Structures are given as structure tokens and as C-alpha cells.
Amino acid sequence: MNIKKIDALLKKGVNIPNPATVFIGDDVDIERISPEGVTLFSGTKLTGAQTLIMPGSVLGYETPVTAENCLMGPGTKLHGGYFQDTVFMGDNVFGSGGHVRKGCILEEQANAAHTVGLKQTILFPFVTLGSLINFCDCLMAGGTGRKDHSEVGSSFIHFNYTPNQDKATPSMMGNVYQGVMLNQRPVFLGGQGGLVGPVRIAFGCISAAGSIIRNSELRCDRLIMGGTMRSGSVQWRPGIYTRPDRILTENIYYISGLYALKVWYRFIRPLFTWDWMSQALVSGLQKNIDLCIQERIKRLDAFGDKLKQSKQILLQREKGQGSQAVAVHEIVLEKLSRASSIFDQAENELKTPGPDGEQFIRHIDTNISHNKKDYVGFIQGLDESISIMGSTWLKGIEDRIVGLFGLDV
DSSP states (O other): OEEEEHHHHHHOOOSSOOGGOOOEEEOOOOBOOOOSSOEOOOOOEEOOOOOEETOOOOOOOSOOEEEEEEEETTTEEEEEEESSSSOOOEEEEEEEEOOOOSSSOOOOOOEEEEEEEEOOOEEEETOOOOOEEOOOOOEEEOOEEEEEEEEEOOOOOOOOTTSSSSSOOOOEOOOOOOOHTTOOOOEEEEEOEEEESSOEEEETTTTTTTTTSOOOOSSSSOOEEOOOOOOOOOOOOTOOOOOOHHHHHHHHHHHHHHHHHHHHHTTTTGGOOHHHHHHHHHHHHHHHHHHHHHHHHHHHHHHHHHHHHHHHHHHHHSSSOHHHHHHHHHHHHHHHHHHHHHHHHHHTTTTTTTHHHHHHHHHHHOOOOOOTTOOHHHHTTTTTHHHHHHHHHHHHHHHHHHHHTOOOO
């Protein structure tokens, strides 16, 4: 416990009802903790030089909170649990028992009830998670407000680890290029269900409670029903991929979406900063989207290594080349061999927004005036033609990456 730092926070005006039970790490910069309406309840533990706590934030109201290098926007309320390298953009509420690991982003008003586990997860504004949920390696968008939001029902799980021991399994609900405009139909994933990643689910889709979703649904406004597997026992040969082309496709669409979101965070989000704390919050947002991209590329590389082994197993079984399965493996491996150069090209191209992006950025910058604190309200107030302009810009970014892999755009 750093008693001097606790005393300094008390003198600043931070509310610490029981100072003897609060731990502040030596690496925490107390200048990055606002005194305005901030409360640190008993059992709160703060560590990490990147820790940022903005006005109105409350930690540990229900049970102790450990926050390591987390950035908490205005009005963040973490009721209990462990939170690591996560950005909360503001007005977020997370119930007790939370276990949130690095690489997560919760945009404005994204919430979770008790006992929720996240890692490398991005939730757009308003998205709500129920209780007893494992939702790692996901991006979820959709909804227009607190009464019209995308939701994940209680006891839901995203299955993100395969029998072949890889995690090339990210799933996306909605999409980035339309989702950032905050004007799309919500997605609802029914409780006691699951997703077998990687899949994509379109805006407006609903999964019935208890459904296990194993395939993408790219049509909007669908009711998805999926039961458990029929009882049985068949031979299984470990190490063989049966649909590697589908895995590649879903991963590339996910990564291209993250690149579009990176551009949004680089050129649009900084326009909605009003002081050094809000600038630091957006800086954390930019760092975390890079973490998410790096993680997905790392997992895709590992999938490629395992796919080479899968091809060798098939060749031994088929006693030579020629099978359809081997041919699919070779096509996917050829595309993966170009992945590094494609992603490097994307990084270079996205350093500037391009003509389409510049036009959209100028419109935002010209009209933002005194609305810098109201990101959600401003974006939702854009004329439809302007929203379409921004979506077209971001969609073009995604399409270029997808096209370079030779996938259908």
C-alpha cells in the first residue's frame, strides 16, 4: 500500500470511505485520477502507469475491484472483479464477479451484469451482457439507445478454442462500417446458448434461447434456432481441418473490420476530446485496437502452421495429392502466405484517410462545435447522407483488404 498516494488522493477530494483497505501501486500516476465524484470503496486495488479514472467513476461498490492499467471514462462503475488493460469509454456499468482481460474496449453505455468474462472483446455503445457469460474474442454492435440495444442473454458462451487447439475463432455481431453510426437494428443472442466461432451475425438477428449457433447468418432480421447435436459417436482424427476456407474467410472479415475501426479511432474519435484526460482515454482506445489486431494476426498465423500439419496428415491418408480436401488446404495456405504483406500494406495505407475519409472528417470537424462531450448524440444526429458517406469510407477499407485475399467482397 502506498500511504502517501492515498493521502494525496484524499487531499485532492477523491472519496475513499475506508483508506486502510485500498491499495495504490507505486506505478500509478495519481494525476490521472480525477477527484470529481470518484469513489474508491473498500478492497479497491489500482496498479499500472496507464491507469486513468475520469469524473464520476465508482469502483468496488459491491465487492473488491482490482484494476490494472485500465482507462475509465466519465461515469464508469465497476462493482467488483478483476479488470486488466481495458478501456471503458464512459457511463459503463459492470457487475461484481467480472473478469476482464487485456485488449477489451467497452464504448459508451456498454454494460455487463455479474460474473462476466471478457478478453479481446469490443462492445459498441449500448451493448448489454447478462450474467454468467463468457464472451471472449468478439465484436458486437447494433442498437440505437439504452431501450433499443444489442444484448447477450445470461449463461451464454462464445466457444473460442477448437479441438485442434487454435483460437482463429473471432465472431462479429453486426459490423464496423455501419455499426459505428449507431443507427442499426440490435442483435439479440438468447440466454443459455452459444456461438461456435468464428461466425458473423447480421444486424437485427435473434437467436432463440438455448441455441448453439455454428454458422454465419449474413441476412438481416432473422430468427436463428440451433439445437444441440444428436447423440452419437464417430471416429475423429485430431489435427485435420474440414473447412479451412471458412475459417480463413471469417478471420479476414473480422480483421478487416478491426482495421476500419482503427481508422475510426485514429481520425474520428480524437475530434471528440475536450481535455488532456479525454485525450488520454482516446490514446488508450487506439492502443487497444492495435492489441486486438495483433492478437488476431497472431492467431491466424498459428492457424496457418496447424493447417500445414493438417495437409500432411491428409496427404499421408490419401497417399499423394489430388483430393479435394488437400486442394482446399493448398488454396488457403497460399492466401495465408500473402497475409503479412497484405496487413503491412493496410497499415501503411491507413496512415492517411484518403479522399473519402477527408470529406467525412471535414464535415465532423466543421459541425462538432460544442458537442465534443456528446459523441453518441452527435453521431446519431448526422444526416443519413453523411452517415452513408462515413460507412462507405469504412466499407472501402474493409473491401480492399478482403479483395487482396481473393475473397468475395
